[in-house]
Amino acid sequence: MLLAALLFGTSLATTAQTAHPHHHTTHYRTTATRPPPSTGPKVYVCSGGSAYAYHNYESCSGLNRCTHTVNAVTVAEAEGMGRRACRKCY
Numbered sequence: 001m002l003l004a005a006l007l008f009g010t011s012l013a014t015t016a017q018t019a020h021p022h023h024h025t026t027h028y029r030t031t032a033t034r035p036p037p038s039t040g041p042k043v044y045v046c047s048g049g050s051a052y053a054y055h056n057y058e059s060c061s062g063l064n065r066c067t068h069t070v071n072a073v074t075v076a077e078a079e080g081m082g083r084r085a086c087r088k089c090y
């Protein structure tokens with residue numbers, strides 16, 4: 001009896017922890033629809049009109065041919081510009 005009362009009193013104090021049992025019924029849906037953070041990994045794109053790819057390395061040979069400005073952007077931004085992953089450095 002004393003133990004039961006003790007457990008009951010304790011459970012009231014720790015409701016926040018005991019209210020979340022680890023069941024497998026919880027599904028996390030935040031992976032696909034959440035936009036990537038702006039501080040993600042950077043890729044390099046050439047601002048020239050003929051450029052079509054984004055590069056993993058700033059020293060990529062495909063990027064060295066760029067005669068325009070090289071910009072460091074996120075992958076999402078590069079894909080938004082219509083760029084594809086470079087075959088040489090990816």
Ligand SMILES: [Zn+2]
Pocket residue numbers: 054055056057060061062063086087088089090
């Ligand atoms: Zn490249």
